[in-house]
Amino acid sequence: MDFEDTPEEATFRQEVRHFLDAHALPKIRSMDSSLAPDVQTAREWQRKRASAGLGAICLPAEWGGRGLGPVFQAIYDQEESSYQVPPGRWFMVTMGMCLPTLLAFANQDWLGRLLPPAVRGDEIWCQLFSEPGAGSDLAAIRTFARQEGDQWIVNGQKVWTSGAHAASFGLLLVRTDSSVPKHRGLTAFFVDMHADGIDVRPIKQMTGRSHFNEVFFTDVVVPDTQRLGEPGQGWKVALHTLMNERLAVGRASEGPDTTDLARLSRELRSCDGDAPMRSLERIAELHTIAQGLKFAGLRFLTELSKGRTPGPEASIIKIASTQLAADVSSVASDLLGAAAGLGPEALTSNARAFQRAWLAAPGGRIGGGTEEILLNVLADRVLQLPPEVR
Amino acid sequence: MNFEFSDDSKAVRDAVQKFLRDGCTSSLVRASLEGERQEASDLWNRIAAMGWIGVCGDQSFGGSGFAPEVACAIAEQWGYYLTPAPFHSSTYAIADALRLFATAEQQADWLAKLMAGESVATIAFFGQAGELDPGAAGCEWVDGHLCGERTCVPLGGLANVALVTTRTPDGPGVALCDLRDPRVRAETLSAIDPTRPLAHLRFEGVPAQLLGGHSPDGVIEHLADRCATHIAFEQIGGAQACLDMACAYAKERQAFGHPIGAFQAIRHKLARVYVAIELARSNAYHAAWALDQRGRELACAAPVARVAATQAYELAARENIHVHGGIGVTWEADCHLHLRRAAGLASALGSAGYWKRRIVANMATEPSEVR
Numbered sequence: 001m002d003f004e005d006t007p008e009e010a011t012f013r014q015e016v017r018h019f020l021d022a023h024a025l026p027k028i029r030s031m032d033s034s035l036a037p038d039v040q041t042a043r044e045w046q047r048k049r050a051s052a053g054l055g056a057i058c059l060p061a062e063w064g065g066r067g068l069g070p071v072f073q074a075i076y077d078q079e080e081s082s083y084q085v086p087p088g089r090w091f092m093v094t095m096g097m098c099l100p101t102l103l104a105f106a107n108q109d110w111l112g113r114l115l116p117p118a119v120r121g122d123e124i125w126c127q128l129f130s131e132p133g134a135g136s137d138l139a140a141i142r143t144f145a146r147q148e149g150d151q152w153i154v155n156g157q158k159v160w161t162s163g164a165h166a167a168s169f170g171l172l173l174v175r176t177d178s179s180v181p182k183h184r185g186l187t188a189f190f191v192d193m194h195a196d197g198i199d200v201r202p203i204k205q206m207t208g209r210s211h212f213n214e215v216f217f218t219d220v221v222v223p224d225t226q227r228l229g230e231p232g233q234g235w236k237v238a239l240h241t242l243m244n245e246r247l248a249v250g251r252a253s254e255g256p257d258t259t260d261l262a263r264l265s266r267e268l269r270s271c272d273g274d275a276p277m278r279s280l281e282r283i284a285e286l287h288t289i290a291q292g293l294k295f296a297g298l299r300f301l302t303e304l305s306k307g308r309t310p311g312p313e314a315s316i317i318k319i320a321s322t323q324l325a326a327d328v329s330s331v332a333s334d335l336l337g338a339a340a341g342l343g344p345e346a347l348t349s350n351a352r353a354f355q356r357a358w359l360a361a362p363g364g365r366i367g368g369g370t371e372e373i374l375l376n377v378l379a380d381r382v383l384q385l386p387p388e389v390r
Numbered sequence: 391m392n393f394e395f396s397d398d399s400k401a402v403r404d405a406v407q408k409f410l411r412d413g414c415t416s417s418l419v420r421a422s423l424e425g426e427r428q429e430a431s432d433l434w435n436r437i438a439a440m441g442w443i444g445v446c447g448d449q450s451f452g453g454s455g456f457a458p459e460v461a462c463a464i465a466e467q468w469g470y471y472l473t474p475a476p477f478h479s480s481t482y483a484i485a486d487a488l489r490l491f492a493t494a495e496q497q498a499d500w501l502a503k504l505m506a507g508e509s510v511a512t513i514a515f516f517g518q519a520g521e522l523d524p525g526a527a528g529c530e531w532v533d534g535h536l537c538g539e540r541t542c543v544p545l546g547g548l549a550n551v552a553l554v555t556t557r558t559p560d561g562p563g564v565a566l567c568d569l570r571d572p573r574v575r576a577e578t579l580s581a582i583d584p585t586r587p588l589a590h591l592r593f594e595g596v597p598a599q600l601l602g603g604h605s606p607d608g609v610i611e612h613l614a615d616r617c618a619t620h621i622a623f624e625q626i627g628g629a630q631a632c633l634d635m636a637c638a639y640a641k642e643r644q645a646f647g648h649p650i651g652a653f654q655a656i657r658h659k660l661a662r663v664y665v666a667i668e669l670a671r672s673n674a675y676h677a678a679w680a681l682d683q684r685g686r687e688l689a690c691a692a693p694v695a696r697v698a699a700t701q702a703y704e705l706a707a708r709e710n711i712h713v714h715g716g717i718g719v720t721w722e723a724d725c726h727l728h729l730r731r732a733a734g735l736a737s738a739l740g741s742a743g744y745w746k747r748r749i750v751a752n753m754a755t756e757p758s759e760v761r
Contacts, residue, residue: 001399001459001679002392009391071391262753277743284746287753288698292669295676298393305391316665372654378664379657383637386652 003298005075009305012072016079019052024083039124039166042090046121055119056095059103063111064119071304078301087254089211093162094118098125098171098190101241105228106190114169114190123168126193128158128215129238135160136373138173139182139235143217145174145189152176152189152227154197154220160367164200164213167193172222173238176231186234189226196220207359242369253321255357258287261328261335264350268335282331289324293317312381315374322371326361329354393675395463398456403463406442410471416724422474422585423727427548430474430585437477438507447485451501458486458681462623462674469627469735472727474585476510476548479624480738483616484511484553486681487564491602491609496566500551512549513617514540514567514591515610515739522740524610529556529593531565536598539591544738546589547578553601554593555610563605564613565598573597583734585727615692618739619677622692622699625735626674629667629699629706632728636660636706636713643715656713663706670695670702690752693745700742703732 005013049055050064057073059065066072099118102111117123134140143156154174164170170191177185191198197220202210229237256264262283296317300310332354333340344352365371379385395403413433422430437443446461447453465479481504488501503509517528520542529538540554554565569576573596581588601609637660640651650656677695680687707729711718718725739745 001394001396001675003679004392259753262750266754280750281743281746283753284693284697284749285701287749288673288694288701289669291676291694292673292698295393295672296669298391299672299675302391302393313668316668319665320669372658375658375661376654378661379651383633383657383660383664385637385640385657385660386649388654388657389648389652 006305009071009075012068013075013079016054016076019049019054020079020083023048024080024085027082027084037087039090039163042086043121043124045086046091046119050120055121056099059099059115059119063103063115069304069307070309071301074301074304090124090163090166091121093127094123094125096244097127097241098169100244101171101188101228101237102190104240105188105233105237107225107227110190110225117168124163124166126161126164126167126170127241128161128164128170128172128191129241130160131157132159136370138238139186141173141175141186143172143174144178145176145187145222147176147224147231150224152222152224154189154191154217154222156217158215158217159203160212161200161215162212164193164215165202165210169193170215171228171241173234176234180232183235184232186238187231188228188234188237189222190228191220191222191226195222205363207356207363253325255325255360256328256332256353258283258290258324258328260353261286261332264332264354265335267350279331279335286324286327286331289320289327293321293324312377315369315377318369319371319374319378322361322364325357325364329358329361333358393679395459395675396457399460399463402442402445402456402460403467405440406464406467407470409437409440410467410473414471414473416727419472419474419585419727423730425584427475431476433473434476434507434510437473438505443481443507444485444505446482447501447505448489451497452505453485453501458482459678462620462678462681465620465623466627466630469624469731470631472585472628472631472731475545475587478512478544478586479620480513480544480617481511482620483613484513486616487553487601487613490612491564491606492566493599493603496599496601500566504551509551510545510549511551511553512543512545513613514543514552514554515614516540516542520740522610522614522744523555524562524608526555526557526562526610529554529565531556531558531563531598531600534597534599535595536565536567536593537595538593540593541590542579542737543589543591544586546587546591547576548587552591553613554591554598555613558600558605560605561607562610564601564609566601567593567596567598571596581734583730585731586734586738611689614739615677615688616681618692618696618745619674619681619688621735621738622670622674622677622695625699625703625732626667626671628728628731628735629663629670629703632703632706632710632725633660633663633667635724635728636663636710639714650713659709659713663702663709666698666702666705670698673698689748693748693752696739696745697742697749700732700736703728704736707732 046055053066056065057068057076058070061067102114129138131141145152145154170193172189172191173186175185176187197218199216201214203212203214204210300314303310336351418429441454442464444453446456446458449455461482468477468479485504488497504511515522517523550569552567552569554567556565573594575592577590579588579590640656641649643650673695677691680691711725714725717723
């Protein structure tokens with residue numbers, strides 16, 4: 001049992017560290033994240049990465065990647081998490097979901113047009129799957145595409161589309177056949193987000209920010225050449241897109257962690273000594289979960305390093321980390337006492353980060369794989385319990 | 391990145407698993423629960439004959455010289471099968487302590503017998519307060535003699551040698567004490583988990599040497615950390631057994647026209663147990679790795695492994711009973727064997743507060759990130 005890289009991994013890690021040392025500042029506290037969270041800064045960072053050949057490590061070299069296995073992406077993510085860089089969410093969907101799907105299912109003639117600008121950070125992609133009536137039950141989507149000759153006409157609505165307001169292209173899942181069981185009547189396409197009939201409206205979240213959107217489709221024309229896979233194969237394409245999330249084991253969570261929490265506790269210590277024992281014990285308990293997550297991630301990284309793909313077991317990361325984020329922010333609020341009731345303008349920057357986490361935490365347990373669905377996955381595929389009564 | 395058990399560990403683990411599956415049955419465990427020790431004693435002798443006590447020990451003392459992680463892989467199996475006394479995973483921590491701290495003469499006296507299973511060793515940590523006390527109150531070692539008391543000593547009555555935490559003229563230390571000496575009075579205590587009997591020991595000026603002949607700083611804490619690591623694997627093994635038992639039952643038991651494992655409440659309950667076990671297992675792996683490191687790694691890893699494994703075992707044991715419904719609450723079902731063992735292992739190293747305080751203290755001075 002060891003944490004040693006293979007020689008190839010070690011060389012790559014050194015290269016990554018050199019790049020990061022040259023182009024970014026190290027984090028002082030783990031919750032320091034971006035210099036500025038705007039899309040322009042994010043694009044510039046992606047461009048720098050791409051110039052160093054680190055923009056899309058698992059993509060084939062001909063498209064600006066390095067053609068390396070997922071463990072190398074994980075190594076990059078691990079190293080980058082110690083530096084102040086723009087939030088990963090701007091390009092996470094593009095790199096982690098859309099480009100791999102294009103490679104697998106798009107008409108190959110498109111790759112030269114689509115992949116290099118995305119890798120360079122010039123074009124951002126979004127994922128148009130969820131709808132108001134279909135989130136966890138994705139197969140129930142109703143946005144419809146009817147075929148007219150060599151094009152498709154799309155009508156409907158998508159929701160929770162991260163980054164749609166900045167995206168050039170989107171991965172779209174639609175219904176093309178209502179006469180078959182719901183999973184079988186779906187087809188995937190990619191769309192130009194500036195096409196006629198596409199209307200992007202930001203959604204304001206409880207945090208006050210607008211990271212995601214509603215996207216309305218009114219008679220949007222999509223050429224058949226933009227279809228991904230065969231008609232009726234959309235579910236298979238969607239699963240492929242969502243599966244890639246499992247490979248993202250190197251990525252650190254955003255927001256304050258238990259080390260930040262312990263530091264907050266020390267900073268807020270009352271004149272006559274310690275934070276209440278209750279809080280310290282709670283911090284210790286949360287830290288054991290944080291450490292468990294870190295080492296579980298390293299076990300999954302081991303799988304990648306040995307050429308194996310982590311299975312549904314990897315769901316434990318999302319389940320536990322999103323709950324942990326909620327609990328960390330909760331303990332922080334308690335430590336702040338009455339000050340936890342203040343608004344962001346009245347708080348120190350330290351305390352503000354925790355308050356933001358308090359408001360962001362519910363979304364974490366819902367989006368990107370709702371907790372109950374992931375528990376179902378564990379029950380089905382890991383514990384092999386009988387199929388659920390529905 | 392190779393953060394998993396080595397091939398050696400897996401091979402030995404598999405052999406142990408096979409052996410225990412056939413040899414450490416529920417009825418053997420229950421016999422031990424009711425105070426019958428003969429079968430368990432025979433099992434111990436067979437375990438020792440297989441070389442599994444001395445698996446990580448020096449070959450010059452009859453051990454097999456494997457890396458410390460191998461003992462952890464084995465300990466998990468002991469926990470899974472509820473292996474009764476005189477086996478306990480702290481035997482590995484004791485062998486390590488002798489290897490790391492004892493004088494050559496002490497090693498010669500004790501290590502070979504320990505590896506061969508001829509000597510059964512235990513650790514006596516607790517004074518009247520029942521807490522892990524780095525100050526070792528309650529015992530005094532002066533001029534080669536030990537006076538005082540230790541309580542809740544595992545394997546009470548079965549062990550013939552103990553490492554005893556004690557005050558010395560140079561600060562807290564650990565004494566090696568032959569328990570067969572008449573100046574040691576042992577009184578068996580009633581235990582919630584009779585497969586892990588406990589005793590109260592009284593030392594009335596019994597001759598004893600200090601481990602290593604002196605009192606190195608932090609030796610008590612280090613010993614506790616090694617115990618905590620091996621015990622964490624026992625706890626994870628036990629928790630896994632509970633989860634497996636619960637899943638098996640949930641597939642069989644029918645209610646409202648379905649196996650109960652088809653109902654979401656049960657599915658989610660058991661999935662959450664799985665998450666807790668896997669996080670605890672990941673922490674335990676880190677502690678297993680740290681057993682072999684020279685710096686503060688174990689001091690940081692062991693408390694985390696302990697807290698996580700203790701919570702996971704209690705959760706798994708309770709939810710296993712719950713999934714079994716009424717049957718789970720009976721003596722006849724095996725569920726309570728794990729609840730008892732969970733209680734025994736949870737209390738084996740004092741209360742959680744000691745370990746949680748150390749976690750928080752370590753967070754102020756965490757060593758640089760493990761990559």
